Amino acid sequence: MALPKYTEPHYRIWHYIYLTICAAVFFFLIAPLFVIFPLSFNAEEFLSFSDGMKSLDPDAFSLRWYKDMIYGTKNPWGLAAKNSFIIAIFATIGSVILGTVAALGLSSRHMPYKGLIMAVLISPMIVPLIISGVAIFFFMAKAGLAATHTGIVLAHIILGTPFVVITVTATLSGFDHSVTRAAASLGSDPVNTFMKITLPLILPGVISGGLFAFVTSFDEVVVVLFLAGLENTTIPIQMWTGLREQLSPTILAVATCLIILSTLILVTAELLRRRSERLRGINR
Amino acid sequence: MSSEIKQILTTDGIPLEVSLKKAERKNKIKAFLLVAPLLLFLIITYVFPIGDMLFRSIDDKMVTQMLPKTFKAMETWDGQELPEEEVFAAFHEDFIKLVEDKREGKLSTQLNYTKNGFKSIIKKLRRKSKSFEEGNYKEQIMAVHKRWADVEYWRAIKRRAPEFTSQKYLKGMDMYVNEEGKIVSVEEDRRIHRVLWLRTLEIAFFVTVFCFLMAYPIAHLLATLPMKYSNLLMICVLLPFWTSLLVRTASWMILLQQQGIVNDFFVGIGLVADDNRPEMMYNKTGSYVAMTQILLPFMVLPLYSVMKTISPSLMRAGKSLGGTPFVAFWKVYFPLTIPGIGAGCLLVFILAIGYYITPALVGGASGTLISNQIAFHMKSTLDWSFASAMGLMLLSGVLVIYWLYNKIVGIDNIKLG
Numbered sequence: 001m002a003l004p005k006y007t008e009p010h011y012r013i014w015h016y017i018y019l020t021i022c023a024a025v026f027f028f029l030i031a032p033l034f035v036i037f038p039l040s041f042n043a044e045e046f047l048s049f050s051d052g053m054k055s056l057d058p059d060a061f062s063l064r065w066y067k068d069m070i071y072g073t074k075n076p077w078g079l080a081a082k083n084s085f086i087i088a089i090f091a092t093i094g095s096v097i098l099g100t101v102a103a104l105g106l107s108s109r110h111m112p113y114k115g116l117i118m119a120v121l122i123s124p125m126i127v128p129l130i131i132s133g134v135a136i137f138f139f140m141a142k143a144g145l146a147a148t149h150t151g152i153v154l155a156h157i158i159l160g161t162p163f164v165v166i167t168v169t170a171t172l173s174g175f176d177h178s179v180t181r182a183a184a185s186l187g188s189d190p191v192n193t194f195m196k197i198t199l200p201l202i203l204p205g206v207i208s209g210g211l212f213a214f215v216t217s218f219d220e221v222v223v224v225l226f227l228a229g230l231e232n233t234t235i236p237i238q239m240w241t242g243l244r245e246q247l248s249p250t251i252l253a254v255a256t257c258l259i260i261l262s263t264l265i266l267v268t269a270e271l272l273r274r275r276s277e278r279l280r281g282i283n284r
Numbered sequence: 285m286s287s288e289i290k291q292i293l294t295t296d297g298i299p300l301e302v303s304l305k306k307a308e309r310k311n312k313i314k315a316f317l318l319v320a321p322l323l324l325f326l327i328i329t330y331v332f333p334i335g336d337m338l339f340r341s342i343d344d345k346m347v348t349q350m351l352p353k354t355f356k357a358m359e360t361w362d363g364q365e366l367p368e369e370e371v372f373a374a375f376h377e378d379f380i381k382l383v384e385d386k387r388e389g390k391l392s393t394q395l396n397y398t399k400n401g402f403k404s405i406i407k408k409l410r411r412k413s414k415s416f417e418e419g420n421y422k423e424q425i426m427a428v429h430k431r432w433a434d435v436e437y438w439r440a441i442k443r444r445a446p447e448f449t450s451q452k453y454l455k456g457m458d459m460y461v462n463e464e465g466k467i468v469s470v471e472e473d474r475r476i477h478r479v480l481w482l483r484t485l486e487i488a489f490f491v492t493v494f495c496f497l498m499a500y501p502i503a504h505l506l507a508t509l510p511m512k513y514s515n516l517l518m519i520c521v522l523l524p525f526w527t528s529l530l531v532r533t534a535s536w537m538i539l540l541q542q543q544g545i546v547n548d549f550f551v552g553i554g555l556v557a558d559d560n561r562p563e564m565m566y567n568k569t570g571s572y573v574a575m576t577q578i579l580l581p582f583m584v585l586p587l588y589s590v591m592k593t594i595s596p597s598l599m600r601a602g603k604s605l606g607g608t609p610f611v612a613f614w615k616v617y618f619p620l621t622i623p624g625i626g627a628g629c630l631l632v633f634i635l636a637i638g639y640y641i642t643p644a645l646v647g648g649a650s651g652t653l654i655s656n657q658i659a660f661h662m663k664s665t666l667d668w669s670f671a672s673a674m675g676l677m678l679l680s681g682v683l684v685i686y687w688l689y690n691k692i693v694g695i696d697n698i699k700l701g
Contacts, residue, residue, distance in 0.1 A: 011609055022505045025498045029580055030520045032535040033527060035545060039538065047538050048545065098322040105318025110311035117319060119690065124330060126686050128638020130655040131675040134662060135333035138340070158330050161322060219528045222640055226662065239530040243645050247537060255531040262526040266519070269526070 033259060040065055040252035047247055065253040076233060077254060084234040087149060088217040091156030095213035098157065099164025100206055104198075106165065107172040118165075125162035129222040132159065137226040147229030155223050160213030167212065171205025171276060204276035211269050215262070334679070341673035344449040347394050350387065351378045355445040363442060366435050372422040375441075376413070383410055397451075399440035405429045452673035457481075477657070477674075484653040487571055487643075488636035492583075494576045495632050496625065499583035503624075506584070507591035521588075525581035533642050536574040540565040540646065566648030574642050579635055583628040590624030623692070630689045634682055654678055 003015055043062040044050050052060025069077050105111060106118060124132055136155045137146065145151030179201075183193040199206070221236035228237055235254065242251045292300040348355065353374035361367045382388045392406035405428070412428045426433040443461065454460055454467060458475040462468050469475065502521070506514045524532060539546050547561045556562060564570060594617065602612030640655035647653070654674065661671040 018501060019505075022502050025502045025580075026517065026520045028498070028577060029524055032532065032539060032577060033524060035538055036531065036535050046543075047541070048543050048548070098325060102319045102322035105315045105320075108311070108315035108318075110308065111315040111319070112312050115690075117323060119686075120326060120331065121319075121322060123686075124326070126634060126682065126689075127334075128634075128640075128655060128678060128682060130638060130640045130658050131334070131337075131679050132330070134658065134668075134671060134675050135330065135337055137662075138336050138668075139329055139333040154329060158326065161326070165322075215526060219530070221530060222659075225659075236528070236530055239528075239534070240641070240645075243530065243534055243537065247534070251534060252538075255528075255534055258528045258531050262528065262531075263523065266522050266526045270522070 036252050036255045036259065040249060040256045042249055042252075045249065047249065047252070065249040068250045069253045069257075072250065077235070077238060077250075080233050080235045080238045083149070083232055084218055084236070087152050087156060087232075087234065088214050090149075090153045091160055091217040092210050092214045094153065094157040095160035095164050096206060096210045099161040099209060099213070100168050100202075102161070103165050103168035103172060104194075107169050107175070121165050122162045124158050125166075129159075129220075133223040133226045136223055140227055146227055147232060149232060152224055152227050152232055152234075155227060156213075156217035156220060159220060159223065160216045163212035163216060164206070164209035167209035168202060168205045171202045175202065204272045208269050208272045208276070211265055211272075215265060334676075337672040338676055340669045341452050341676055342448045342450065343669065344444065344451070345447050347391065347444040348447050350382060350391050350394075351375065351441070351444075354378050354441070358442050358445065361442070363435075363439050366422075366426075366433065367438055369420070369422045371438075372425050376416070376421040376425065379409065379413065383413065395441065395444065398444055399437060401431055402437070402440075405431045405437075452670045453677065455670060456674045456677055480652075480654050480657055483568075484637060484655075487568070487575070487651075487653060488633050488639075491572065491575045491579060491636045492629050492633045494572070495580050495583040496629060498576070499580055499587055499628065500621075500625075503584050503587035503591055506588050507594070508596065521581050521584050524577070525585075529578065529641055532578050533574060533645050536570070536577070536642075536646055537565060540570055540573065565646050566651070568647070568651040570646035570648065571643045571651035571653075574646050575636060575639060578642060579632045582631050582635060586627040586631065587621065587624040590621055590627075594620050626692045627689070630685055630692070634685050634689070637682060637685075638678065 003012060007015070038053065039047060039049070041061045041063070042050065042053065043060050043064060050060055102121060106114060106121075111117070136158065140146045140151040140155065143151075145154065175198075179197055180193050183197045184190075188196070219236060221234075221240050224232075224234055224237055225240065228234065235258070239251060239254065242248060294300055294303045354371065357371045357374035358367065361371060379388065379391075382391055388406060388410055392403045395402035395406070409425065409428050409432070412424075416424050431437050443465075451461065456477055458470050458477045459467055460470060502517075506517055506521070509517070538544055541547070542561045542563065542565075544564075546564065547556075550556045551558050551561065564573070598616050598620070599609075599612050602616040603609060607615065637653075638655055639653060640659060643652045644656050644659070647656070655678070658671050658674050658678070661667045661674070
């Protein structure tokens with residue numbers, strides 16, 4: 001953002017102040033994430049930079065905490081990771097199916113009571129998690145699903161669908177309905193039209209909604225805290241317990257892995273978003 | 285041309301209007317059937333359970349069912365002086381039954397909520413009641429303990445007669461129904477909930493303000509920079525957005541601890557003495573700093589999407605018409621961003637008001653919010669009806685903001701990423 005030559009000095013100064021403020025805010029946003037990374041390689045048990053680390057002494061760095069994360073006997077990270085992935089995958093599948101079908105209905109111009117129904121479908125995203133947690137816990141306890149994987153998966157489907165509904169409805173808003181009519185006029189039945197025509201076109205939206213649902217489930221801790229028994233422990237629960245009781249560097253090793261995972265998801269989501277914008281012809 | 289208007293018919297002889305309506309209805313049903321599975325699923329697993337919370341929060345049948353005969357006998361009692369023998373007899377009958385079912389402990393807990401001092405006298409009554417003789421229960425019960433002869437305690441029992449109660453809601457606002465049946469506040473030093481409500485509002489409000497102040501400049505920068513730079517900077521906003529909440533909270537715990545990096549930095553530049561490092565965690569400061577950073581992306585994204593649609597030529601036009609850059613910004617650019625400000629502020633406020641995890645980890649005692657209190661009652665005291673009542677009080681506040689959000693922004697205009 002180069003300034004034109006004729007800019008007066010005090011605006012020039014103001015412009016540099018503005019850029020400094022922006023830089024500070026970006027630093028505030030991103031820097032905390034990068035603290036975890038070096039500290040997870042700490043050879044010692046402290047959560048601050050040792051003198052050895054500051055002078056870049058190779059002996060001050062080690063993979064000790066990563067080994068502890070994988071092989072440590074006290075740490076149920078393995079079980080937690082397995083549970084987290086299983087729950088998140090099933091919750092994503094459920095959210096994507098229910099959410100996409102609902103979004104198809106919602107974006108039809110014939111849909112009655114659209115505003116009201118949309119408000120209900122989005123509500124799990126707006127209602128504070130603690131309230132959702134209490135309500136879902138009461139339901140699962142009555143249905144006998146507390147402390148089961150099924151119960152947690154259902155809970156995460158509830159929390160994940162709003163994201164799918166929002167992203168897919170957004171994708172469908174730029175969707176040209178004449179292509180489905182063309183397919184119908186050529187003798188295709190609705191299911192076939194959906195699978196062959198609509199789905200491939202809205203796929204980026206569906207996948208990015210699915211990513212949201214996956215992350216929501218993978219990162220969810222409030223509702224799981226109410227629902228999970230010892231057998232259903234997940235990564236967020238283990239982190240929560242660890243952070244409450246004692247901050248061990250093993251948690252930082254796990255956190256580093258999670259940051260890498262979220263970077264991968266971010267890249268995928270961004271690529272999908274750009275592809276979807278290109279397809280919808282709104283690339284600026 | 286004939287004077288009467290002929291009805292337009294379709295090929296099968298049905299009037300066009302009727303045929304169109306039929307098709308319309310069919311389409312409506314089709315659209316609704318697509319939404320139905322999710323709607324039904326959410327109503328059963330989510331909307332009804334929230335209704336169940338409402339029911340639990342006002343439900344007070346437990347005592348009503350434990351002392352059915354007593355309450356029946358009490359119907360005619362005016363509550364002025366000690367009740368008649370028949371009330372005592374009915375109470376004795378109910379009580380013997382409870383002792384047989386080993387449920388008198390539950391009764392004492394419940395009655396103790398209404399008035400302190402029931403626990404010990406119920407225990408004593410259970411022991412003595414074994415040697416009770418038939419008849420004249422009033423004398424015998426009153427002889428067990430002097431509190432049984434105190435009309436205050438009988439009034440307290442009578443207050444538990446109705447099946448529904450607003451007591452939990454009053455408790456959530458530090459109020460209760462006193463002996464005369466009036467709603468009064470508890471003593472000043474015991475008003476823990478009001479403090480929490482105010483603190484929740486205060487923290488949510490200031491976090492929203494901080495987020496707005498920080499997000500506005502960077503959203504503007506992102507919207508005005510050329511694509512290739514702004515895409516790179518956007519990652520700084522999106523990476524925290526996609527990263528686990530617990531990871532971000534953990535990083536703040538490392539940064540803010542007393543031997544942490546922020547404190548090291550302050551000592552390094554000579555702002556504070558090494559032996560006098562300030563506590564920045566386990567108090568309000570911790571909640572403010574961590575929540576602001578965690579919620580910042582939710583403010584940046586709506587602002588960005590609005591600013592992106594504002595044409596830069598508008599600012600140039602403002603300047604060419606004689607406005608200084610500041611006037612042009614204030615009179616032209618800023619008003620156009622108000623929809624984004626509204627969306628971002630409401631979203632951040634809604635999220636902040638119900639925050640639980642981060643305050644619980646970095647907030648300590650002075651930085652926790654109402655959500656933490658709800659979780660405490662769900663998990664520790666097991667007073668689920670109270671947790672439900674407070675949850676619904678919080679929910680009603682959030683729903684008002686949600687309704688506002690819908691009015692101002694429209695639910696279908698929420699954008700993600």
